[in-house]
Amino acid sequence: MSGGGGWSTRPPPSYPTVSPPNKAGKNSNFRELKTVDASAYAGDNGLTMITKLNHVSIFVLDQDSAHDFYVNKLGFKVHTDASMGPGMRWLTVTPPEQPDLEISLMAINEGMMFKGDSAQKMRDLVAAGTFGFGVFECNDLNATYEELKTKGVEFKKPPTKEFYGYEALFKDDSGNWFSLGQKE
Numbered sequence: 569m570s571g572g573g574g575w576s577t578r579p580p581p582s583y584p585t586v587s588p589p590n591k592a593g594k595n596s597n598f599r600e601l602k603t604v605d606a607s608a609y610a611g612d613n614g615l616t617m618i619t620k621l622n623h624v625s626i627f628v629l630d631q632d633s634a635h636d637f638y639v640n641k642l643g644f645k646v647h648t649d650a651s652m653g654p655g656m657r658w659l660t661v662t663p664p665e666q667p668d669l670e671i672s673l674m675a676i677n678e679g680m681m682f683k684g685d686s687a688q689k690m691r692d693l694v695a696a697g698t699f700g701f702g703v704f705e706c707n708d709l710n711a712t713y714e715e716l717k718t719k720g721v722e723f724k725k726p727p728t729k730e731f732y733g734y735e736a737l738f739k740d741d742s743g744n745w746f747s748l749g750q751k752e
Contacts, residue, residue: 701745
């Protein structure tokens with residue numbers, strides 16, 4: 569910001585700019601969104617930029633069962649499996665082609681994160697299939713679908729062409745569901 573409290577001549581780095589209506593017609597509600605490259609401004613105005621996500625957590629009902637599912641059925645690699653004290657375990661896995669993203673398979677236990685009956689409420693929500701945590705990608709959706717079905721993975725939706733791409737939906741052993749897509 570300049571000394572007068574307003575922005576300098578450059579736009580604020582966190583705001584997108586919107587162009588005028590496109591040429592699809594005067595009744596069109598679509599506009600083209602252009603984003604501002606905030607990294608260009610980070611060096612001279614003191615902004616600290618987040619560069620990537622390296623850990624994400626998935627709540628699981630049983631870590632041993634989750635270990636078996638993610639490693640032996642999905643083909644993920646164990647990154648860390650360490651005891652964190654009595655009844656606590658830090659278990660992370662990584663997709664085979666994305667070793668810098670650790671997925672923490674978090675047990676739902678009463679303790680630091682869950683107090684009182686909230687652990688049981690969370691276990692019930694996970695078991696009910698309440699949470700869809702992400703989108704995994706594969707090279708050949710049909711072949712991957714068949715392979716995972718053979719390994720006992722439960723699918724909620726077979727490979728289907730959608731307006732946004734080609735996807736199937738599956739559940740892990742705890743009840744969490746995921747989209748499995750094929751990059752086109």
